[in-house]
Amino acid sequence: PVLHFFYQKNEKTEKTWPLLKDITVKTFQYLSNTFGPYPYDRYSVIQGGDGGMEYSMCTLILGEGTLGGLSGLMMHEVSHAWFEMLLATNEILRAWMDEGFAEFAGQEAYANIFPGFTPHLNAYESYFKLVNSGNYVAPNTPSDFFPSNAAYRTGSYVAGCLFLCQLRYLMGEDFFKKGMLHYFDKWRMKHPGDDDFIRCLEKTSGMQLLWFKNLWINTAQKIDYALEPPVAEGDKTRLVIKRKGDLPMPVELTVTKKDGSRELHYIPMNETFAVKPHTAPRIDEPVWFWVNPSYELVLPIAYHTIASLELDAKHELADINRRNDKIENK
């Protein structure tokens, strides 16, 4: 599209807005490639309002912040052109589908355009904080009926963003990307609901995902896996993993040996009825039937050769207690 920029020139905006133009071009390129092509021939970024506000073909944003802050805000608001405008979801009933998805897309765009930036760290942090405070409620709470502003913010922006992070973890990068594009193809210019969305991802991945949508969105159930202290048994290591949370997920265990080599063990969970594809080497373990509160694994590796054992080493899971995820063998 042709991009227009409207702002009042002063000492602050003179330094940032000229640079914002190129960043906005890159944002549109990234979002169009990742989430489906922007169909209109123009879009305007306008200084105004009291924060950021989204419209189909323009945004009003505060104009005098740092370039980083301005860019992040612009990316979130521009992402709304996809998530709630082209894919016209109901903001009052399902804020997580537009605020959460826009937050996810904006952060992904930011990481793509500013290498070195790790997306979604704030989302995980504020989710863990609210969960620990006991004030987290199910994201499907109607927007006007959240018990507090923090619960609304976390239940929409954060929970919707982490919902997509968890789905990417479940499906793998490739299926996830295809699923998001399929969602766009099938539902752009229409009014999708949450079941329509998850069905698109099921179609592209061949995985059952409705159970996850129901638990993550309709309940306040949480993920928490923990490693028990391993037992050395000659040339083997016996390990028990505990499911302490009431939201089950597939589990990934990274074994780092003292010689520096690493092994990824993947433990599928029965509800998905499929395993996520992989490109890097991976050892697939037997399925964990989630109703079992623990899972035993015997590694054919002597414990004295192991440096550490770690669940979810890439910190993709919204596991509410990461302190019980890693054991170092000192």
Ligand SMILES: [Zn+2]
């Ligand atoms: Zn927003």
